C-alpha cells in the first residue's frame with residue numbers, strides 16, 4: 001500500500017480539498033483507496049457525507065487505544081472504492097494523551113500496516129500544524145503532497161516542512177517518506193500576480209512542483225456542502241478534470257519533457273473546449289466571493305512556531321532523546 005500524506009502546516013491551503021478529491025479520483029480509476037482524516041476539525045469526514053458527532057469510533061480511538069484496530073474504525077463513503085477513517089473533535093486530545101507513550105510517533109504507521117493488503121493507496125488529510133499528528137502521518141507515509149496556495153505567503157513554512165520530512169526519514173528508520181510534489185492551489189489565470197508566484201515556485205523548486213495545478217473555482221468550494229467529491233458533484237468541471245489529472249500524475253509518476261510538451265498541446269485543446277463563456281464567467285464572479293470568504297490562515301505558522309510546536313509536543317521521558325534531536329535539528333533549520 002502506498003501512503004500519501006497531504007500536509008502543510010498552513011490552514012486553508014487546500015489540504016482537505018486535495019485529500020478528498022484526489023482520493024475520489026484515484027478510486028474512480030479502480031484503485032482501492034483508504035482516506036484517513038487526521039484533523040480534529042473533521043472536514044474530510046463531513047465532506048464525504050459522514051456525520052462526525054454520531055460516530056461510534058474514530059481515528060482518535062485507534063491512536064490512543066492499542067486494543068482498537070483501525071480496521072474496526074473504517075467506514076464506507078458514497079464514493080465507490082473509497083473507505084474512510086473518520087475523525088471528530090475528540091482527536092484534539094490525542095496529542096496530549098499520547099505525550100508519555102513510548103513510540104507515540106509510530107502509532108498511525110503501525111495501525112495502517114495491519115490493513116495495508118486491503119488497499120492500494122491510503123491518503124492522509126493532515127491537520128494545520130507540524131505537531132505529533134502530522135509527524136505520525138509523515139512517518140507512516142511513503143509520499144507527501146504539499147498543497148501550496150499561490151499567494152504572497154506561498155513560500156512561508158515550506159522549508160521547515162521539507163526539512164522535517166528529510167529529518168524524520170533519517171531519524172525514524174525504516175521510514176522512507178519522500179516529497180512527491182508541491183501542488184499549486186487557488187491558481188487564478190486572470191491575476192498576473194498568481195502567474196508570477198507560480199513561475200517563481202517552478203524556478204525555485206523545479207520538478208518538485210506538479211505539472212497539474214488546481215485553479216480556484218466555486219464548484220470545488222461548493223462540493224463539500226453537498227457531501228460529495230467534485231467528481232460526482234460537478235463531473236464536467238475544471239476542478240474534476242484537474243484532480244483527475246493529479247491522480248494520473250500520482251499513479252504514472254512525472255511526465256518526461258517530451259510527454260509534457262504533448263500534454264500541453266492537449267491541455268490547450270481542453271481549455272478551448274471548456275464550457276467557458278457564460279458558465280465560466282459566472283463561476284469566476286462567484287470565485288471572487290469565495291476569495292473574500294476564505295478562512296483566515298488560522299493554522300499558519302512561521303518557522304519558529306513550527307519548531308516550537310514540535311518541541312512542545314515532545315515530552316522529556318526516556319525514549320524522547322531521539323525526538324529531542326529531531327526538534328533541535330528542526331529548530332536549527334534556516335528560514
Ligand SMILES: Nc1ncnc2c1ncn2[C@@H]1O[C@H](COP(=O)(O)OP(=O)(O)O)[C@@H](O)[C@H]1O
Pocket residue numbers: 010011012013014015016017018043128185186214215216217218220221222224290294295
Ligand atoms: N481550488 C479551490 N477553489 C475554491 N475554493 C477552494 C479550493 N480549494 C479549497 N477551497 C476552499 O477553501 C477552503 C479551505 O480549503 P481546505 O481544503 O479546507 O484547506 P485546508 O484543509 O488546507 O485547511 C475550503 O472552504 C475549501 O472549500
Ligand SMILES: [Mg+2]
Pocket residue numbers: 015016017039043126
Ligand atoms: Mg483541512
